[in-house]
Amino acid sequence: VQLQAFGGGLVQAGGSLRLSCAASGRTSTTYVMGWFRQAPGKEREFVANINWRTGNKYYSDSVKGRFTISRDYLKDMVYLQMNSLKPEDTAAYYCASREGTMLLTGVREYPYWGQGTLVTVSS
Secondary structure, eight states: OEEEEEOOEEEETTOOEEEEEEEESOOOSOEEEEEEEEOTTSOOEEEEEEETTTOOEEEOTTTTTTEEEEEETTTTEEEEEEOSOOGGGOEEEEEEEEESSOOOOOGGGOOEEOOOEEEEEEO
């Protein structure tokens, strides 16, 4: 499974960005796609995930109500719409994937990772 994330950039506080993640090489139709982020000097943390088949979603408390994860079933793409961005959202954002149906949030639960895309929110 290959994942490629893109769409990061520089945005002012209160602004919006949409991240995209393209997946290829998948052999299963039962899997979860997730977004994680890692700020400088901090550990990678969970942001949001989605069950590919059912569309069920789960968010971290820090982004709930501001970020929305979605998928395009036909294009095999997953998106992260980020609104009301804050300086503390500054991080490299990674998409990840795991087989199965459980919306797990641990970094170690995801064997497949894309490269990070950098999001910088200025105050």
